[in-house]
Amino acid sequence: MSSTEEETLMILPKKKFKILNLFWIILFVVGLVVSTKVTKTSLGALFANFSQFADIFLQMLHPNWSYLGAVIPLILETIKMAILGTVIGSILAFVYSLLIARNIVKNKAVTGILRVIMNIIRTVPDLLLGAIFVAIVGIGPVAGILALAICTFGIVVKLFYEAIETIDPGPIEALTAVGANKLQIIVFAVLPQVMTYFISYCLYAFEINVRASTVLGYIGAGGIGLYLQETLQVFDYPKTGTIIIAIILVVVLIDYVSSKSREALMK
Amino acid sequence: MADSAVKPVIELKNVKKVYGKDVVGLKDINLTINKGEFVVIVGLSGAGKSTLLRSINRLIDITEGDILINGESITKAKGKELRMLRRNIGMIFQSFNLVKRSSVLRNVLTGRVGYYPTWKSTLNLFTKEDKQRAYDALQQVDLADKVYTRADELSGGQQQRVAIARVLTQDPDIILADEPTASLDPQTSRRVMQDLKMLNEKHGMTVVINLHSVELAQEFGKRVIGVRAGEIIYDGKMSETPKETFDQIYSGGDQDE
Numbered sequence: 001m002s003s004t005e006e007e008t009l010m011i012l013p014k015k016k017f018k019i020l021n022l023f024w025i026i027l028f029v030v031g032l033v034v035s036t037k038v039t040k041t042s043l044g045a046l047f048a049n050f051s052q053f054a055d056i057f058l059q060m061l062h063p064n065w066s067y068l069g070a071v072i073p074l075i076l077e078t079i080k081m082a083i084l085g086t087v088i089g090s091i092l093a094f095v096y097s098l099l100i101a102r103n104i105v106k107n108k109a110v111t112g113i114l115r116v117i118m119n120i121i122r123t124v125p126d127l128l129l130g131a132i133f134v135a136i137v138g139i140g141p142v143a144g145i146l147a148l149a150i151c152t153f154g155i156v157v158k159l160f161y162e163a164i165e166t167i168d169p170g171p172i173e174a175l176t177a178v179g180a181n182k183l184q185i186i187v188f189a190v191l192p193q194v195m196t197y198f199i200s201y202c203l204y205a206f207e208i209n210v211r212a213s214t215v216l217g218y219i220g221a222g223g224i225g226l227y228l229q230e231t232l233q234v235f236d237y238p239k240t241g242t243i244i245i246a247i248i249l250v251v252v253l254i255d256y257v258s259s260k261s262r263e264a265l266m267k
Numbered sequence: 268m269a270d271s272a273v274k275p276v277i278e279l280k281n282v283k284k285v286y287g288k289d290v291v292g293l294k295d296i297n298l299t300i301n302k303g304e305f306v307v308i309v310g311l312s313g314a315g316k317s318t319l320l321r322s323i324n325r326l327i328d329i330t331e332g333d334i335l336i337n338g339e340s341i342t343k344a345k346g347k348e349l350r351m352l353r354r355n356i357g358m359i360f361q362s363f364n365l366v367k368r369s370s371v372l373r374n375v376l377t378g379r380v381g382y383y384p385t386w387k388s389t390l391n392l393f394t395k396e397d398k399q400r401a402y403d404a405l406q407q408v409d410l411a412d413k414v415y416t417r418a419d420e421l422s423g424g425q426q427q428r429v430a431i432a433r434v435l436t437q438d439p440d441i442i443l444a445d446e447p448t449a450s451l452d453p454q455t456s457r458r459v460m461q462d463l464k465m466l467n468e469k470h471g472m473t474v475v476i477n478l479h480s481v482e483l484a485q486e487f488g489k490r491v492i493g494v495r496a497g498e499i500i501y502d503g504k505m506s507e508t509p510k511e512t513f514d515q516i517y518s519g520g521d522q523d524e
């Protein structure tokens with residue numbers, strides 16, 4: 001008995017990587033020390049102010065529920081911004097993706113230029129976009145919607161054009177042979193193969209937009225972020241707590257519904 | 268040849284195809300196919316059969332020469348003119364090329380797309396007659412009970428018959444089939460060949476098939492064209508073609524023509 005046990009133990013391959021793990025830990029610690037030195041951050045301050053942090057946190061844990069009446073309309077505005085931004089951005093991304101997919105547009109110059117433009121748009125962060133649009137169209141939700149639309153565009157266009165480029169080329173060939181024109185080929189051979197992906201990517205962008213839209217108000221681009229900034233400025237942490245809890249609830253709920261829908265789509 | 272009742276539907280004139288810089292697809296092909304013929308093209312893999320077939324409906328652009336469909340040059344045709352010529356040429360593929368996520372009916376209806384303006388077809392405004400036509404076509408290939416099934420739920424043989432129903436709905440004068448049975452088992456292959464024979468005999472369509480199987484070629488073909496290294500090395504009636512000719516066509520080029 002014991003000998004066979006020993007044998008199986010001997011067969012069992014030894015767990016490797018122990019040394020590697022140690023290496024990662026050392027690298028992490030060294031990295032932390034070096035980076036605080038270089039950026040002149042004081043790790044001590046983080047702990048010294050801990051009591052203050054705990055105090056704020058405690059205040060937030062006692063939210064001011066009477067404030068909820070003021071929060072809800074703005075939460076709704078935030079969601080509306082996210083929806084509109086998603087819809088506008090997705091429509092733009094839909095058309096643009098078809099123009100940069102190399103199995104649809106054969107002209108490499110056209111797709112190349114449009115892709116460079118796409119990549120430039122994709123590098124601009126959402127808060128910067130918000131600030132730019134506040135400067136252009138003024139304070140309010142329109143700026144937020146435009147910023148979210150561009151963000152959505154950036155997310156959806158990349159995923160969607162890549163999905164288009166990986167479709168089965170057979171139906172395109174068949175439709176070409178039947179005498180279909182470009183648009184008919186897209187409608188009958190391309191879209192049936194990628195529409196579920198497109199919807200899934202839009203939902204994914206929507207999830208990101210709901211989160212992003214909650215902070216856009218901070219820079220005056222509409223939505224709940226405005227109150228977040230106001231209450232923080234006057235140190236009214238119970239109200240801040242109310243807002244944060246409301247945001248978390250909405251984000252979790254929308255994330256859940258959206259990701260379940262995406263799962264159902266991909267079945 | 269001089270028979271005035273015989274009408275050429277496909278004419279290849281000094282057709283040459285070079286892929287890239289120096290890969291020869293076709294060398295100086297001259298070929299006339301008349302109305303109502305049932306032609307099988309045989310040859311080794313890489314001989315140029317697909318290139319020849321795909322040149323006819325211009326899925327491939329040829330390098331030199333001219334191809335006429337019912338006397339009209341498809342080589343020179345552009346835009347709508349080209350689409351009109353293609354509408355009159357049906358094609359069957361080895362890999363069926365159905366839209367897998369769409370229903371059988373929708374796949375069959377795509378055969379009619381060339382007859383509609385873009386907006387009408389895009390909005391799925393197919394006429395009652397065309398829907399009936401599609402359903403009739405499905406009945407002819409014994410798939411009437413699968414109208415609303417998703418294409419990818421069918422077996423390979425059934426998918427190929429949906430493709431045949433699509434061509435039947437398209438109602439062209441010419442059918443090109445590029446190894447239509449290569450991914451099917453022998454029994455299903457014969458069924459598909461019988462359906463193609465039906466298109467030829469019952470609907471008077473001119474059929475040109477690339478075939479890998481000599482048995483199927485001998486059983487169904489009326490005219491045989493042997494291709495090797497981009498050239499036509501044999502062209503004759505099936506009834507007058509001895510078995511040795513096939514051996515020569517498939518001999519891999521170690522024998523002279």
Ligand SMILES: Nc1ncnc2c1ncn2[C@@H]1O[C@H](COP(=O)(O)OP(=O)(O)O)[C@@H](O)[C@H]1O
Nearest residue numbers: 286290291292311312313314315316317318319
């Ligand atoms: N898209 C292509 N690019 C380059 N060479 C090709 C291409 N398609 C076919 N060829 C070449 O052309 C020749 C004929 O191919 P093909 O017509 O597919 O033969 P078959 O259908 O008889 O097997 C082969 O040498 C093949 O490698």
Ligand SMILES: [Mg+2]
Nearest residue numbers: 316317318446
């Ligand atoms: Mg081939």
